[in-house]
Amino acid sequence: MRPYLLLLGLAVAPSLWAAGPAQFIAEYSAQAGAGFTADAARGKAFAGKNWGVSEKLSSCTACHTENPRNPGRHAVTGKTIQPLSPAVNPERFSDPAKVEKWFKRNCKEVVGRACSPAEKADFIQFVAGAQ
Amino acid sequence: MKRFLIVLAALAALPAWAERNALPTGMPAAYQSECGSCHTPFPPGLLSAADWKATMAGLEDHFGTDASLDAKSAGAISAWLETNASRRIQAAGKPPRLTTTAWFKREHREVPTKAWQDSRVKSAANCAACHRGADQGRYGEREIDIPGIGRWED
Structure with missing residues (x-):
């Protein structure tokens, strides 16, 4: 019995301590202020919005497609982009430095400013829950 | 017989050995994770050292994108690019575009127009x-597969 318990513990433990989408949503929601609840529908609208800042990189979905489970393609270079969905691509939303780096770079380029914690929480809620 | 087999094995290994990897050793991890996230991690040998220097000095406006890096990553990437830059390839314009060099055009002269226009x-x-x-630095002919055309064989 004990070896089984140990194995079970090993299998479950990483999801307890490794950063995952839920931790990012919780962290950004806390930053957004009391009473804020992340909303996937708002996140979907945000991802699809044409911000009118960059002609080719007009929205998140211009490169990442409307379905986060699908691979995307860079609208300028044509390079394949691995899916955003952590269910399909477990590397996503696992490294805080990476998550912040890409929000910083892509928000500036596509939205034309830094994204707010509320926008980030909504966005991850949408991406992580995509079926 | 044994000698014959050794020679045969050596010959069979030759094409793979002859096709040098275009991403030389010592590549900083940041080259793949920063540059290689948005475009192919281009082989350093496709531009001159001066053109790599110019490219790295202008990352704030990198073909319309702010691709600026932290100083540590930028330093490591610049050093590797310049060390492994081409000594033969001529200046590639301002800003340097590695697809405009005579070498690039010559290498791709047989590629039909419809392939360049393919949405993929x-x-x-x-x-x-x-x-x-x-993405792994391999440009050998055996790995060429053109969308809408297929495998490339001379």
Whole structure:
């Protein structure tokens, strides 16, 4: 019995301590202020919005497609982009430095400013829950 | 017989050995994770050292994108690019575009127009659209597969 318990513990433990989408949503929601609840529908609208800042990189979905489970393609270079969905691509939303780096770079380029914690929480809620 | 087999094995290994990896050793991890996230991690040998220097000095406006890096990553990437830069390739314009050099055009002169226009190719800088090993620095003929055309054999 004990070896089984140990194995079970090993299998479950990483999801307890490794950063995952839920931790990012919780962290950004806390930053957004009391009473804020992340909303996937708002996140979907945000991802699809044409911000009118960059002609080719007009929205998140211009490169990442409307379905986060699908691979995307860079609208300028044509390079394949691995899916955003952590269910399909477990590397996503696992490294805080990476998550912040890409929000910083892509928000500036596509939205034309830094994204707010509320926008980030909504966005991850949408991406992580995509079926 | 044994000697014959050794020679045969050596010959069989030759093409793979002869096709040098275009991403030389010592590549900083940041080259793949920073530069290689948005476009093919281009081989350093496709531009001169002066052109790599100019490219790295202008990352705030990198073909319309702010691709600026932290000083540590930028330093490591610059050093590796310049060390492994081409000594033969001529200046590639301002800003330098590695798809405009005479070498690039000569190497791709047999590629039909319809391949360049294919939506899966999109850009001449999208090496991996046809060179299926490009992200790992492999540009050998055996790994060429052009969208809408197929395998490339001379």
